[in-house]
Amino acid sequence: MITGFNEETAPLNEDEMAVMPRLVSWLNRACTGTQNKKTSREIRTIMTNAFPHMKFGGPRFRKMINHIRRNRLIYPLVSNSNGYWVGSEQEVEVYLHSLGERISAIQAVKDSFHNPELPGKVKQSS
DSSP: OOTTOHHHHSOOOHHHHHHHHHHHHHHHHHOBSGGGOBOHHHHHHHHHHHOTTSOOOHHHHHHHHHHHHHTTSSTTEEEETTEEEEOOHHHHHHHHHHHHHHHHHHHHHHHHTTOTTSSOOOOOOO
């Protein structure tokens, strides 16, 4: 889990793991190729309709996507701000470049907290 994001990053629960095979199967079938990309909202709506007893909020859906990617249940499952799809090797390179840029942006924020030459200071608690 990630500190401060306990609920969002908790391990997948029993229900989430139970629907994983259907999600993987559907993504492989319906989202192959950039022309078939689907937004998070579209996928979550389909999953909610298929499993009405479950809630597929954005953070938990992304946790499920993370599980799929980290365990290579679908390779390569790529995405951008326009959706998710099973991509080509060329699209993997673009996706990896984007991941690197996001990592750099997060690292820059972290580094700014440790840079004494930047203006500003931490306010003291009262």
